Amino acid sequence: MSIDVAATLVLFLSLGAVPSGAQVDGTLELAYGGDFRYLQAAWIFPIQAWVAKLVWDKEYPTLMPVAAADKRDFNITIDILDTLADPARTIKWASQLIWPHEGARNPFASLGAAYKTVQISDLSGSSDLQQRKFFPYLFRTLQTSQACGPEVSIIDKFDFKRITFFYADDTLGRSWFNRLEACTKNIDGSTLRGEPLSVFPSESEFDSRNVFLKAVQATKERWSSQIDRSLEELNSRIFVLYLSKGFSVFLPLIIEKGLVGEAYFWRFMALDIFHSIEGFVGIPTNPDWGPAEFPAFWDQSVISQFAGGMLEFPDVRDREKYPEFVQFWSTLSPADFPDQMHCYLYGGCEQGGACDRTVTSESSCTDGVFYHGGLAENYVHRWLINPSYSDTDIFTGKPPNGIPEPDPVLFGEGGRAFDGMMAILVATNRLLNNGTAMADIRGDLLKHEIETMEPVPGIGGTVSFDPTTGNRLESPSITLFYRIDEDRNDNKKQGENPFITAQGGNPFITEAASYSWKASEMTWYENWRFAGNTTDVPRSLPSRCPAGQFADADWACQPCPQGSFQSEEGQEKCIPCEPGTYQDEIQQTFCEPCPMGTYTNTSGSRTCTVCPWSHFRSRVGRADCELGPCEFMDYDGSSTEAPPENATAFTHAVPLAVLFTAASASLYTYL
Template sequence: MRIIFKFIFVLFLLNLLFKGNYGIDKDYPPKNESEIVIGFVAPIGDIEFDQYITGAKYAFSKWEEAFNKRGKSIVLHRLAEDTNDILDSLSMVQYPVAGIIGPAYSGSSSTSCLVYGAFSVPSISFYATGTDLSNPSLYPYFNRVMPDDRLQVKAILSLVEKNGWTRISCVHTNEDYGNGGADQLVQQSNARGITVNTNQAITAIDGDDVPTKEEYDIVFDNLAAAKSRVIVLYAIFPKDCLGVWEKAKERGFMGKGFTWIVTDGCAELTNGYNESIVGVLATFPRYNADDNFNEFEQYIIKESGTTDGSFFKGASFSYDAAFAMLKAMDHALENGKDVWEGSDLLESIRTITFEGITGTISFDPTTGDRLHGVFSLLNLIDYNKGSFDIIGFIDPNNGTISLSQDILYSGPSYAVPSDYQVIVYDKTLNIVLGVITGVCILIVLFIGAVIVLQWRKFRYSSPLFCMFIIIGALLGLSSVFVLLPSPTVPLCSSFPWLLGLGYVILFGSLFTKTWRTWRLFSNARKFKVIRITNQYILTLVGGFILLESIFMILWTTIDRPIPLAEPIYKAGEAQLQCTSDSEAWWYVFVFYKVFYIFVGVFLAFKTRDVVDSLNESKPITLALYNLTFVMIVSIALGFILRDNPTAIIVIQIIAILLGFTVTVAVLFLPKVWKILSGQQHSVDSIGTSMDSMGRTTQDQSRGYTTQDYNNQSVGRSFSASAQGFNNVQPSNHPQLGIVYTGGEQFPRLSSLSLASKSEAEINVNSEVINKAKASENNKNNNNNDESQA
């Protein structure tokens, strides 16, 4: 709409000028055929002006000899002063000029180029980026070597996507350049699925015209409300950026956690002597593609009379704009065309291609926009130097980013900051969870100490594997302490290792130990004696550990969990969470452990009829019930509350505490309690009590008789005629039948601890044995009689 009003105003003004006495006739002023005049339009008052025009003059020096050979001279003409865009443009075409290098900026171009177009004078701007200028119906003779805002925004969004950001904010100066760039940023962000959560305008600094405190407050109040962390600053001059950053520092919007990306307007920053802006990023069209750039830079600094050694990047584009104009004129002359004929010169401009200081130069045949625009990625690393360093390049046409070094972000830090406001975990809650975990670890350590000190009383519970169960529980519980601090890469990798190995060691040891009991007694029912040594069981447990380790090595090598700030249920906020690229690793990690539950259920079922002293089916069943319940509830809540990492961590910790602590408790606390309370004097050995649950051997008090013993299941007896055990007396006694548990040698009656038995009890047992032996002999005699028959 602004352009349309400008266009109408210019036409109205031109109409008045043609009708008035302003010295401008309808016919174009006479031209000197041997002298080609090219205009140069840029704000003379700008600090960069001297280097801009020096760059153009340097290009003229390259072409002067070629034109002289054609009998032509080339002249660079500029206005004596900068007054009004329209009047200056009219003066320029009245001079007359065959072509224009400039205008420098989008605002002046949108007005001046209406005049140049009306008089069919082609122009090549070296610094205008406004996308409105790409309208051929309004600006048919406009061209530029500076990539437009559309490409610059594509370059910025390529960087945004590379860092995984999905929400940004925009602050821009309230003029043509800033407004146009901000509009492009919003449009392209929406198309890419990136949210611009706030778009704030600020008055551009122009002499005494500066933004008020109230303006700055409004901008930063809105940034705070949006919880902005990645801010694109589309400002026309470095002084505008410095003004915004000064207020940003006061409001706490500088430093670690905040990312500022500025556009080419602020990328000319040469007085950034401010430590707080270290880590600021900038995009700027590539200005140093030529191999001889250093020579060019030194020439511009020297010839322009720059005293502080500063180089303004716009000089590179001024050189390429002038070079393009002269090359197009030479091309037109070579093809017999008139360079004073605007349409002929425009056609030549849009057909040339060459390698300039800023890279490949060619123009869109319809709009005159530059086709090959590559952007430099700049980083303010050394604030003492006061300027940006080039650390890479961005090709907006395909989104590729090539870096020569890592990006330094505000902080300073090389870690990619989040686009969300990252909150930390509640320290009080972490302390409480840590204390509870410590208590659980002490309980498990206490149980482990009792097993070590009372080793013989756990003889038939395989105390070695009981200790493996304790070690597994301790590893699993220690994984809680990895969850409590703020996540780091080592902590993220340690958690699944500790939890996984702890789980496998605990339940692998428990189930292999139970498997041995099942195999021994299932073979005993078939009158077979087998040996399953501790070494063999250790091999099985080691196999489980090896499989778990292989999985963890693959995971942490291929897709290592790293801490990333993930969005949470509160808008604009995030928390650091351990994340892998693929969630499949976590699913496999959790769900393949369900296999252990099925194995445990199977073994508990198979050992349900084993004698009580070796029967752990009940505690295993309780442990599995507890584990199943915990896994179902925790996994379900984890999916429901996946946007609330604090709640997920609490659920994980509670699940770990219940899973490991309760398992150890149901397996060992009954035995430990009876030992400590004095109710059990000789657990797992034959004495006053024969089984691991502390059951008394006063069989008469339970109503057992000799007939009851003789009617015991055959699965509780061993064959006396089994190979290697010929000296062992056969017995159907329910207590003597449980002595062998897979050791190196089948225990003999003489090796049993009978010291604590009374003489009467020994006689009872001897009588039972004798009766069992007589019964076995009778059976053998009957079998022999039948065989003879």
């Protein structure tokens, strides 16, 4: 199976099938590729794809999607490669696997169309990929069909009109922004502005604390400039944030800028905020690098500044099947996984399908791909296993509770890989039962089977696809919404958030609403309480100031200053007077043209300047004076080099025109 790597992270690529003497029905050959180091967490996707294969091979009864009597006897091979960090390598790898005698020549998502090969994506959120004329063989297990439900519910309830979305400028960040942008386009009166943020540096890429902190400081400065630029272009009070890391830098930066309090509302779309180790130890997180330079963001001094803000937790786990998956996970051992996957499980240097776990730094993994700590390190950070763990502990956990969640970073998101694999296996099994030879199960035949077969039970809900878009039809069961509290709240409703269940609860959040995807309905447990513990919704637009005024940075109406005007109501800026015009009063709706004999050649003028001698002004409202020869004469006809001190300027150039000054009987004639 495969994804569009240009827009997503994990690549699943269905290659087709070949006969085999070892198995009655032959061998189904699959390939799985992606950036498994993303967030030091995405390795759960290939792991769970492999677990689906194990379920099928072991015929684990409660997770098998077909009856034992209907299961065919075929072998499954999966070629796995961490590829997305090197797109050219990905295309070459996939192309050679799909069509070995041809080279790479197509973008990732187009490989299916080029080779008539089914692709199933786990993390592709781009709406462009549902255009079947371009990507006819691409399917997506990331639910997208009802993506706007919560967005519309929240915006409508609070009547938000102006929203700024800060997001990490990476694949997932752009995907989230594209989704939110598409949703708000259909809401009358709502404006969304996206501001991409520089990707936060990863500690694993640095060998020393000082070098890492210099990179962090540089990122903080870029973020500061990006935030300021965004607010200059669109002054917002309602913010949405998607980050995967760097909360301990971003949140204090927002506090420094004063963008918190009763006038503001923050919504955090990132699941990572629930489990990030930054929340408890700050940055850097490496205990060998000394004390944190940036604070733990779950500290009350930080998180309580965002009181009234909203956290969301999409629960994609099937209520019946996911507990069975957890139980199956506890029966596994390291021996059930190929050697290269031991790097995903425990960390190390993967090269040529082998994992060298003795390598503990990226600099020592010169010719391979380095994985820092693997799944086991994630378990240690979340107190699910002891730091001095044995290899089997990641399957059994710490007594007496065991492993409550095999996917402790993404909380079930990796189940999409399991579900995508099961969809391929069930489609293959059905075709074999219908008399199709294994060698013929590929291309249009396999595509049609996936589009038309009955929904397949998975650990993230049933799996079926819309043939017109390739999108998964089944939606996640529920999304939970939490309010950030002003202080500790140990008696809050805990719901079913695995973060809360596993870690004893976060004392600064309260479950306050939920969205049922199946019912397309938002349930608010009570009126939402914003900062200051009030139900008054923060303003999302400035006051509608009358003409001649503007809404300042605090959204208070102010008169337009001298040198400017505003002819329309409801504006946030005054318009500077153009050259040739001026305004010497405040709160005006237009600028006056400079009178004859005066000029101004700058914008925003409060007065006009008298034209110098030897120049004249022939019309009003001009930005300059025209040059002309002048001669000054006494009334007796004798010449003089200069006019009297209080003589007036010519207002126009007419031969023999005569002006008398108040100071003398001299006359001045333009010759």
